[in-house]
Amino acid sequence: MSEVRVEGLSKFYGPTKALDDVTLTFPDGGFFGLLGPSGSGKTTLLRAIAGFVQPDRGRIFIGDQPVEGTAVEDRNIGMVFQNYALFPNMTVAENVAFGLEVRRIPGPDRAKRVAEVLDLVQLGPLGARKPSELSGGQRQRVAMARAIVTRPRVLLLDEPLSALDRALRVEMQIELKRIQREVGITTIFVTHDQEEALTLSDQIGILKDGRLVRHGPPRAVYDDPQDAFTARFLGEANILTGTVEPNGLRLADGTLLPGVTTASIALRPEVLTASVEAPQTRHRLQARLVQRIFSGAMGTCIFDWQGQTLKLTAPDRALGGLPETGGPMVWLSWPETAALALRDGGSS
Numbered sequence: 001m002s003e004v005r006v007e008g009l010s011k012f013y014g015p016t017k018a019l020d021d022v023t024l025t026f027p028d029g030g031f032f033g034l035l036g037p038s039g040s041g042k043t044t045l046l047r048a049i050a051g052f053v054q055p056d057r058g059r060i061f062i063g064d065q066p067v068e069g070t071a072v073e074d075r076n077i078g079m080v081f082q083n084y085a086l087f088p089n090m091t092v093a094e095n096v097a098f099g100l101e102v103r104r105i106p107g108p109d110r111a112k113r114v115a116e117v118l119d120l121v122q123l124g125p126l127g128a129r130k131p132s133e134l135s136g137g138q139r140q141r142v143a144m145a146r147a148i149v150t151r152p153r154v155l156l157l158d159e160p161l162s163a164l165d166r167a168l169r170v171e172m173q174i175e176l177k178r179i180q181r182e183v184g185i186t187t188i189f190v191t192h193d194q195e196e197a198l199t200l201s202d203q204i205g206i207l208k209d210g211r212l213v214r215h216g217p218p219r220a221v222y223d224d225p226q227d228a229f230t231a232r233f234l235g236e237a238n239i240l241t242g243t244v245e246p247n248g249l250r251l252a253d254g255t256l257l258p259g260v261t262t263a264s265i266a267l268r269p270e271v272l273t274a275s276v277e278a279p280q281t282r283h284r285l286q287a288r289l290v291q292r293i294f295s296g297a298m299g300t301c302i303f304d305w306q307g308q309t310l311k312l313t314a315p316d317r318a319l320g321g322l323p324e325t326g327g328p329m330v331w332l333s334w335p336e337t338a339a340l341a342l343r344d345g346g347s348s
């Protein structure tokens with residue numbers, strides 16, 4: 001097991017900055033989720049760590065060893081990619097044993113390790129089957145078994161669950177986390193699914209245009225996104241922007257939000273309360289109710305405020321006092337502490 005560290009890592013494809021001066025530590029034994037929009041550099045970062053991509057600048061360490069001169073096969077990394085190709089003509093056990101054969105692990109040892117790892121992924125009885133005789137989730141487990149059987153120092157997972165349907169995906173998330181905990185291996189996981197990243201990761205990193213925008217424990221980043229991009233990317237956010245005055249933030253409609261010292265704040269849809277009567281707080285504004293959406297236990301309301309769409313989510317029963325149809329002006333309010341200060345002025 002090993003910590004992975006990248007320092008000042010950059011990779012250019014012509015004018016495209018796939019990675020732009022990324023410095024980041026992936027803690028030893030931790031589960032690190034890499035997130036970002038399409039094209040933000042997630043796969044490039046993973047492939048650089050694996051050795052498939054040669055960075056233009058920067059360094060990569062596994063443990064305390066720099067790995068620049070080390071070939072892919074000597075980096076001792078296990079990988080599972082989205083299109084994990086199992087060998088169709090080999091049995092499950094043979095697929096898993098393959099990496100051990102390449103490393104010339106002797107037969108008896110090999111069989112023991114294959115059996116151990118198949119047990120770990122709960123495929124013990126299915127070693128003699130061919131991949132075509134397995135379900136999608138089972139094939140995914142074989143891919144995991146194959147990646148960890150060689151006892152790599154680091155596990156790289158690139159969208160490993162994206163081919164699975166939603167129910168299976170959630171089941172495999174739990175499995176993946178269990179296996180990672182049992183093996184205790186440093187894991188770097190790429191996903192575009194923020195919920196998946198929040199569920200699985202001890203730490204997350206968010207990339208945008210090849211740059212690392214934020215990193216930290218998922219809850220810390222969610223609760224203090226610091227910039228509008230992160231606030232919107234991780235969860236949903238209503239962004240209010242105005243002018244900072246000595247007494248607070250002055251919004252476009254003249255509302256003064258007392259005590260706010262940044263030009264921009266984010267309000268999660270779940271912190272907003274809507275009421276017809278004016279609420280007893282100055283952390284409020286008036287907006288036009290556009291639509292009330294019923295979707296079971298939770299309700300969503302869409303508002304128009306100064307040409308900007310604001311969204312509120314709440315248990316449907318808490319919305320009982322609001323009109324069923326859109327049109328009227330209502331009050332939106334929130335606890336003062338729920339306003340997340342954005343240090344970028346809401347521009348990102």
Ligand SMILES: Nc1ncnc2c1ncn2[C@@H]1O[C@H](COP(=O)(O)OP(=O)(O)OP(=O)(O)O)[C@@H](O)[C@H]1O
Nearest residue numbers: 013016018036037038039040041042043044045192
């Ligand atoms: N081999 C390549 N040649 C040219 N451009 C590339 C190459 N590989 C990646 N890029 C570009 O580098 C940028 C980062 O790509 P990368 O695949 O790392 O993004 P990503 O965040 O993994 O995206 P996705 O979520 O869509 O998989 C993109 O603009 C991409 O088009």
